Amino acid sequence: MTQDGVVPAQPGPARRPTGESAQRDAVTLHPADLSVALRSAVSRVGAAGPPPGGLAKVRRKARIRQRRRAVVAGSAGVLMILLGVTVATGGRFSIVPALTGVVGLGNGSTGGQQSDGRPQDPSAAGDSSQSVWIDPSVSASAPRTGPAIGPGTPPTVAPSSPPGVAQVPLCSAATLNISTTLGTSAGDIRYGEIDVVPQTTCVVTDPPVLEVTNVAGTAAASVQIMPANLSAAPGLPAVSAAGPTSVLQANQPYEFQFAWVAPACPEPTGSPSATASAPVAPAATAYSLQYAVPGTTPVPGVTLMASCDAQVYVTNFYPHGAYPTPTPAPQPPPPPPATPTPTGSPSAGPPTVPVEPTATISPAATVAPTESASAPQSNGKATTVPVVSSKAG
Amino acid sequence: MATDVDVTADLLTETYQTHYTSLLRLAALLLDDLSSCEDVVQESFIRVHAARSRVREPEKLLAYLRQTVVNLSRSTLRRRIIGLRLLPKPMPDAASAEEGAYDMLERDALVRALRGLQRRQREVLVLRYYSDMTEAQVAAALGLSIGSVKAYGSRGIDALRVRMEEEQ
Numbered sequence: 208m209t210q211d212g213v214v215p216a217q218p219g220p221a222r223r224p225t226g227e228s229a230q231r232d233a234v235t236l237h238p239a240d241l242s243v244a245l246r247s248a249v250s251r252v253g254a255a256g257p258p259p260g261g262l263a264k265v266r267r268k269a270r271i272r273q274r275r276r277a278v279v280a281g282s283a284g285v286l287m288i289l290l291g292v293t294v295a296t297g298g299r300f301s302i303v304p305a306l307t308g309v310v311g312l313g314n315g316s317t318g319g320q321q322s323d324g325r326p327q328d329p330s331a332a333g334d335s336s337q338s339v340w341i342d343p344s345v346s347a348s349a350p351r352t353g354p355a356i357g358p359g360t361p362p363t364v365a366p367s368s369p370p371g372v373a374q375v376p377l378c379s380a381a382t383l384n385i386s387t388t389l390g391t392s393a394g395d396i397r398y399g400e401i402d403v404v405p406q407t408t409c410v411v412t413d414p415p416v417l418e419v420t421n422v423a424g425t426a427a428a429s430v431q432i433m434p435a436n437l438s439a440a441p442g443l444p445a446v447s448a449a450g451p452t453s454v455l456q457a458n459q460p461y462e463f464q465f466a467w468v469a470p471a472c473p474e475p476t477g478s479p480s481a482t483a484s485a486p487v488a489p490a491a492t493a494y495s496l497q498y499a500v501p502g503t504t505p506v507p508g509v510t511l512m513a514s515c516d517a518q519v520y521v522t523n524f525y526p527h528g529a530y531p532t533p534t535p536a537p538q539p540p541p542p543p544p545a546t547p548t549p550t551g552s553p554s555a556g557p558p559t560v561p562v563e564p565t566a567t568i569s570p571a572a573t574v575a576p577t578e579s580a581s582a583p584q585s586n587g588k589a590t591t592v593p594v595v596s597s598k599a600g
Numbered sequence: 601m602a603t604d605v606d607v608t609a610d611l612l613t614e615t616y617q618t619h620y621t622s623l624l625r626l627a628a629l630l631l632d633d634l635s636s637c638e639d640v641v642q643e644s645f646i647r648v649h650a651a652r653s654r655v656r657e658p659e660k661l662l663a664y665l666r667q668t669v670v671n672l673s674r675s676t677l678r679r680r681i682i683g684l685r686l687l688p689k690p691m692p693d694a695a696s697a698e699e700g701a702y703d704m705l706e707r708d709a710l711v712r713a714l715r716g717l718q719r720r721q722r723e724v725l726v727l728r729y730y731s732d733m734t735e736a737q738v739a740a741a742l743g744l745s746i747g748s749v750k751a752y753g754s755r756g757i758d759a760l761r762v763r764m765e766e767e768q
Contacts, residue, residue: 241757242729245629248708249730252628253621258638262616265642269649276650 375454378409380502383455387497387507390464390532391442397467398442398533399509401498403524405455411500413453413523415463418499418508421492430494432519440466440520442533448523460527466520467496469513490514611658612649619662620645622731623669629726630673632715640676644668666731667741670723677719713763721756724749 383403390398401415419430435443443466455461496519497508511517522530620641627637644665648655655661714722720742727738728749739749 241725241760242732244710245714245726245730246625248711249625249628252634252637253624257617257620261620261642262613262645265616265645265649268646272646272650 375408375410378403378405378411378455378500380500380504380506382406382409383500385498385500385506387509389509389511393442393533395468395470396440396442397469397511398440398464399467399496400462400464400532402460402462402527403455403498404460405457408454408457410452410454411524413448413451414521415524416499417465417496417519417521419494419496419519421494423492425492426494429492429513429516430519431516432521435464435466435520435522439518440468442466443520443522444525444530446523446525446530453524455524461524462527463524464522464530464532465496466533467511467513467517468520469511469517470515472515611661612645612652615661615665616645619665623665626666626726626731627669627673629711629714629730630670630722631676636676637673640669640672643672663737663741666727666733670727670741674719674723709764709767710760713760713767716763717756717759718752720744721752721759724752725756725760728753 383405386402388400388402390400392398403411414434417432419426419432433439435445437443437445443464446463453461491512491514494511494513494517495508496511497506500506623641623644624637627640628634631637631640647668648661648665655664714725717725723742724738724744727733727741728735733741735746735749735753738744739746742749744752
């Protein structure tokens with residue numbers, strides 16, 4: 208022990224490093240002797256030296272860690288290359304199908320996108336939900352059906368655009384003021400138009416994506432959506448499209464038209480005993496049609512009726528007023544009315560396809576057409592809220 | 601012909617056998633249980649071994665290991681700070697060869713007082729007076745200025761003295 212009572216400078220077996228001596232020493236702690244005191248305190252720790260096999264364990268774990276790091280670095284490199292390719296191709300190459308293909312999710316086509324950035328033809332997926340992307344290069348006689356991105360999901364990815372519009376964001380329900388209006392009827396055809404006023408300059412797919420739903424979830428099978436066809440829907444204007452997308456300028460009104468073609472159901476061939484009474488036809492079903500844009504804001508829609516299959520023809524976007532709205536075609540003489548039935552009993556008489564007056568429709572989620580009472584559903588209830596069923600565009 | 605990596609590996613082997621104990625003791629002064637100390641030291645060697653190709657100055661290998669031990673000890677304490685406050689300290693599952701040494705360490709008034717210091721003060725004192733590092737080396741290891749190292753050291757010794765007196 209030193210003169211002032213701190214621990215001796217030479218630690219060794221003769222000195223007791225713990226207990227009273229350490230306490231006594233530490234009270235008079237001097238910086239110069241703290242080193243000795245600390246070494247004395249831990250002198251018995253690790254006295255046996257390194258554990259046997261410790262170095263081998265260190266080497267083995269280091270090797271494993273190096274290998275893992277190499278794998279991570281390689282994966283990051285591949286990811287960076289794919290991202291680089293995506294950037295270099297201007298968004299025409301999507302990394303998602305490549306990755307899902309690598310990890311075995313999907314077959315590289317379902318949910319994927321074409322080289323132009325739009326979803327591939329997903330007709331292989333059998334689902335009641337349906338989104339249809341119309342390719343202008345495809346003739347109108349070849350409708351394309353199937354989920355494009357996901358069930359009930361409007362397109363959320365901006366399709367490829369010309370270089371000039373690459374920086375314009377995709378329009379969403381929050382940035383568009385949308386109003387849907389039903390127009391005139393001409394036979395089995397019901398025309399309508401959808402007006403949009405973007406709050407900010409944004410880009411939309413052209414032709415626009417429509418969504419058709421019904422309660423029974425059969426819209427995917429019974430409704431086809433196609434580009435405007437003047438022979439099938441002569442009232443629609445021939446609007447030319449500059450490309451797969453259109454840039455909508457802020458606060459400028461735009462619109463597009465659609466035609467709902469719901470022909471009468473074909474006569475059943477095996478019923479020769481048609482009597483004087485009205486033929487028994489399937490009940491008309493209410494469909495909700497709306498413009499499908501990304502976003503959570505409800506988009507106004509309209510309710511349309513069809514007894515059997517229906518087709519929707521849609522034009523491209525054009526500035527408001529550039530084309531006239533369809534004028535009513537000469538109506539054929541109305542068929543003789545069937546046996547009158549009380550309108551309050553949906554199951555009593557033959558269903559009639561109602562002809563709605565021209566009307567501006569409230570949002571589709573709350574549309575319950577008054578004609579629904581005479582257009583009974585399978586459960587006998589009027590249509591209230593369209594559940595997930597079909598999308599088209 | 602031996603490559604740099606081989607040389608570093610040999611140096612690591614030598615460093616492991618020579619300095620394992622001192623590094624374990626360094627960790628024992630910074631942490632509060634011996635199993636964590638062993639883990640920290642082993643992890644330090646693993647990290648240095650895995651990154652041995654990047655070791656450019658072999659003479660600084662020990663300094664690098666010391667700094668890694670300090671950083672890992674700090675991380676260990678941070679991770680366990682809530683557990684240490686809320687849960688009783690679990691007893692080791694099996695008797696260790698170091699158990700007796702650890703018990704003695706726990707009873708040592710100096711070590712108990714050291715653990716009551718602020719983390720920075722404890723790290724400065726241990727590196728400065730146990731590892732015999734200069735103030736500049738301590739400052740570099742802890743990422744502090746030399747003035748801060750001096751201040752932490754001075755206040756740390758004062759606080760250590762007060763705690764020792766309280767324990768008496």
